[in-house]
Amino acid sequence: MISQPASVERGKHDKDQRQRCLIDAATQIFAEKGYDAATTREVAVRAGCSEGLIHRYFGGKSGLLRAIIERKADAVMDTPAEPMSEPANLGEEIERMLMSAVQVYWEEREFMRVCVARSVVDPEIGRLIGDRLNGSRVKFNADRLRAHQQAGRIRPDVDVDAVALALSGLCFSGGFFVQVVFEVNRHDVREMMRKTAEIITRGIESAPNAGGEQAGSPT
Numbered sequence: 001m002i003s004q005p006a007s008v009e010r011g012k013h014d015k016d017q018r019q020r021c022l023i024d025a026a027t028q029i030f031a032e033k034g035y036d037a038a039t040t041r042e043v044a045v046r047a048g049c050s051e052g053l054i055h056r057y058f059g060g061k062s063g064l065l066r067a068i069i070e071r072k073a074d075a076v077m078d079t080p081a082e083p084m085s086e087p088a089n090l091g092e093e094i095e096r097m098l099m100s101a102v103q104v105y106w107e108e109r110e111f112m113r114v115c116v117a118r119s120v121v122d123p124e125i126g127r128l129i130g131d132r133l134n135g136s137r138v139k140f141n142a143d144r145l146r147a148h149q150q151a152g153r154i155r156p157d158v159d160v161d162a163v164a165l166a167l168s169g170l171c172f173s174g175g176f177f178v179q180v181v182f183e184v185n186r187h188d189v190r191e192m193m194r195k196t197a198e199i200i201t202r203g204i205e206s207a208p209n210a211g212g213e214q215a216g217s218p219t
Contacts, residue, residue: 019057021047023071026064031110035065035118065118066128072111073132090153090205095197097141097167098174102193105175106186112176138168158204170196 025047029038040061044051058064105112115133119126141164148154174196179189 015057018047018049018053019067022049022054022057022064023067026061027068027072027111030065030068030114035061035114040064062122062125065114065125068111069115069125069128069132072108073136090148091197091201093144093148094167094200095194097144098171098193098197099190101137101171101175102179102186102189105171106179109176109180112180116176134168134172137171138164141167152206154204155206163200163204167200 022043026038026043029042029046032038033042038061040054041051043061043064044054054060054064058067115125115129119129138161142161145154145160145164149156149158149160154160170193174189174193178184178192179186
């Protein structure tokens, strides 16, 4: 759920605070009404700011949407901010990648509806989503899988970058389209992801004892 933006104090010349208020208000209104139906006046009123500030800070409504995507990137698709433990179980790692995306896409579903719909007609937004919302997740997945490969849990011939890209696509299709757009029961979506993780693990794991351990089993 999106929190109500705090209004800027009257007479307070705080550019950063005003930008945050405008981004928060725009995030809410774009989700409620859709990007095309929303107006910069509505955003300014909710933020407690002058409408002219939207053009000054962001260059208009499209720039405001780009600012939202930039700020939301970490929350929606980027790697977790906190360090993660050393990987030990390949199957659980892949399942965690898929399940975490299912949860994040659900929590940010209204924001993602706006972004996806706009990306269809605005190539610049599409590229931004690809670079900021998807690119970091692909890199994160590849780094985690590469650690497993170096530990002997993934076969040496496996292209982990290709697997990471495929996993990101599964995250997007299952996390957004299947559970949000198609409204498939969330329990069923999670079960589908769990089984998918098992299939992928079997396809890329090393043979038993190839790295001194069973690839899909904890050390």
